[in-house]
Amino acid sequence: QVQLLESGGGLVQTGGSLRLSCAASGHPFSTYSMGWFRQAPGNEREFVATISPNSTYKYYADSVKGRFTISRDNAKNTVYLQMNYLKPEDTAVYYCAGSLRPPPRYAGEYDHWGQGTQVTISS
Numbered sequence: 380q381v382q383l384l385e386s387g388g389g390l391v392q393t394g395g396s397l398r399l400s401c402a403a404s405g406h407p408f409s410t411y412s413m414g415w416f417r418q419a420p421g422n423e424r425e426f427v428a429t430i431s432p433n434s435t436y437k438y439y440a441d442s443v444k445g446r447f448t449i450s451r452d453n454a455k456n457t458v459y460l461q462m463n464y465l466k467p468e469d470t471a472v473y474y475c476a477g478s479l480r481p482p483p484r485y486a487g488e489y490d491h492w493g494q495g496t497q498v499t500i501s502s
Contacts, residue, residue: 381405381477381491388473388496391465395500399460401475401493408456409433412482414489415449415460417471417498424474428460429482436482443469465500473498 387399401413414429428439428449437449443462451458458475473496476489483489 381408381411383475383477383491383493385473385475385493385496388498390499390501392501393466395465396461396463397465397498399462399473399475399496399498401458401460403456403458403477408477409453411477411479411491413449413451413458414476414478414483415458415473416476416486417469417473418495419471422471424486426484426486427473429484430458431482438482438484462498465498467500467502469498470500471498472496 382404383401385401409432412431415427416424417427418424426440430437430449430451446464448461475493477491478489480488
C-alpha cells in the first residue's frame with residue numbers, strides 16, 4: 380500500500396508561482412509513475428502532468444504546458460509540481476497519484492491517491 384500526502388497549496392495572485400509536493404510512503408516509490416490531477420468545483424478531475432519512475436518521460440496537459448514542471452526525487456520519495464504564471468482557471472484541488480503502469484494520463488489508471496491540496500489564484 381502506498382500513502383500519498385500533498386502539501387504546498389495556497390492562495391496566490393495571478394502570475395504568481397507555487398510548488399506542490401507529494402510525499403510517498405509504503406511500496407518502493409521509485410517503481411511508480413506519478414501524476415498530478417486537479418478538480419475544480421463542478422468539474423471532473425482532470426489530468427495535469429505525469430512522470431515516469433526514472434524521470435525519463437514527462438507529459439503535460441496542453442493547458443499547463445510551458446508553465447508547470449513535474450519532477451521527482453526518488454531518494455526523498457517525493458514528487459513535485461512547480462507552477463508558474465498561474466491563472467485564475469488553475470484554481471482547483473490538486474491531487475497526486477501513483478501508478479505501476481507507464482505514465483498514464485487517465486485517472487482510472489492510477490492506483491493510489493492523496494487527499495489533495497487547495498490552490499486558489501486570485502485575479
